[in-house]
Amino acid sequence: MTETVAAVPVKPWVSGTERPFVSIQKVSKRFGDFTAVDDVSLDIYKGELFCLLGGSGCGKSTLLRMLAGFESPTEGRIEIDGQDMAGKAPYERPTNMMFQSYALFPHMTVEKNVAYGLLRDGVGRAEARDKVAEMLKLVQLSQFAARKPHQLSGGQRQRVALARSLVKRPKLLLLDEPLGALDKKLREETQFELIKIQETLGVTFIVVTHDQEEAMTLSTRIGVMNAGVITQIGEPAEIYEHPNSRFVADFIGSVNMFEGRVTEDEPDYIRIDAAEVGVIYVGHGVSCTIDQKLWYAVRPEKMRVSRERPEGRENVFKAVVDEVAYMGNLSIFRLKLPSGKLVRATRANLTRYDDDGITWGEEVWLTWDDTAGVVLTR
Incomplete structure (x- = not known):
């Protein structure tokens, strides 16, 4: 009997054999003297759930609005499904956009809210009714079809907005902070x-989204934005475990950062x-040189705290417990090093x-494995 092995899904961003579904090529957007998006290039593939992640004012929503057609690039080119989007109005694009506010019609029922776009496009009422019923079933709102938005919870209104955005089966759905409320x-x-x-x-x-956990949970890949520039693109684990800069390391999750200079540089350490x-x-x-300045970043969950000094290990340091926070699934230790620097370590309960x-005030030993952290040069 031959054992069958499940095929590993091919990642098009790795294989390089598929044409990008969305291609953003050297796109910039300026408002007067202010540059909101600065020379961004990005390829997104069919079927991806791609997250643009960054803080307020980083340019992520402006980039989304350019994809939707609500803004035009100052420079650069946007292609969707092989079509140049230059000069195309929002209604001419194979896209739909779900706004943070949901923008539901308060006087309409759930069913009529979802059907609105179909009826505006001339779809027959019977066909529209069938499509709406199918979509409400998908978002688990069939029993709420006759209710109005004010009779729904926040999560239910969010799903109505999602159903309305998807009922016309766009090739590309753009979601601006969809879960923020x-x-x-x-x-x-x-x-x-x-x-x-x-x-x-x-x-x-x-x-x-500005929510790191949301991006990590949802996405096939993440593009981290800062000051109008995409600083790193990668799968969630790559972004978290292998940040390419201090900004990304600090922005994604919690991290302890140490600045130092190289004193030994060998091939294996x-x-x-x-x-x-x-x-x-x-x-x-x-890849570094003797006396080069760089930064070492290590995540709190990679650190271990103990009363006894670990023997035969590198990276063992004294510390005093400054605070302990019990979070249920884990405990967070804030530790003060002899230099006065505060670091954070976590332990699963x-x-x-x-x-x-x-507990508080104890002298402890802090340690981590020699491969636990990442070395950053910028």
Whole structure:
């Protein structure tokens, strides 16, 4: 009997054999003297759920509006499905956009809200009714078809807006902070619903968000934006574990950053003298030179805190527990190094009781593996 092995999905951004579905080529957008988007190039592939992630004013929403046709690039070219979008109005593009406010018609029922775009396009009422029913079933709102928006919860209104955006089956759906109005628990639940809907329909999604956890949960890939520039593009694990700059490392999740200079540079390891912590041992080669200034970033969950000094290890440092925060699934330790620098370490709470747990004011040892952190040169 021959055992069948499931095929590993081909990632088009890795294989390089597929044509990009969305191609943004050296696009800039200026408003007077202000540059909102600066020479951005980006390829997005069919069926992706791509997240543009960045803080307020970084240019992500402006880039989305240019894709939708609400803004025109000052320079550059945008192609969608092989078609140049220059001069094409929003209604002429194979796109739809879901706004943060949802923009539902308060006087219409859920069914009529979802059907509105179809009827405006001349779709027959019977056909529109069938399409709306199919979409409401997909977003699990069939039983709310006769309600009006004010009779729905925030999460339900969000799904009505999503159904209305998808009912015309656009090739590309643009979502601007789609979950921003929801509370944390509902937002987490809706993220997985959004993924399931996107996978069911196969529509390409581009999501703008400032929420790092949301981007990590939703996306096939993330483009991190800062000051109008995309600083790094990658899959969530790549962005988190292998940031290419201090900005990305600091923006995605929590990180401890140490500045230092290279004191040993060997093919299989380097040492960094960091004034705030001591000598850091990196257990792999790095493209650097002796006395070069660089930064070492290590995530809190990669650090270990103990009362006893670990023996036979590199990267072992004294610290004092400044604060402890119990978060349920994990505990967060804020630790003060002899230099006065505060660092953060986390520990999963694997048991219900820890009567002898490390607490405030204790002297402890802080350590991490020699491959736990990432060396940054910019």
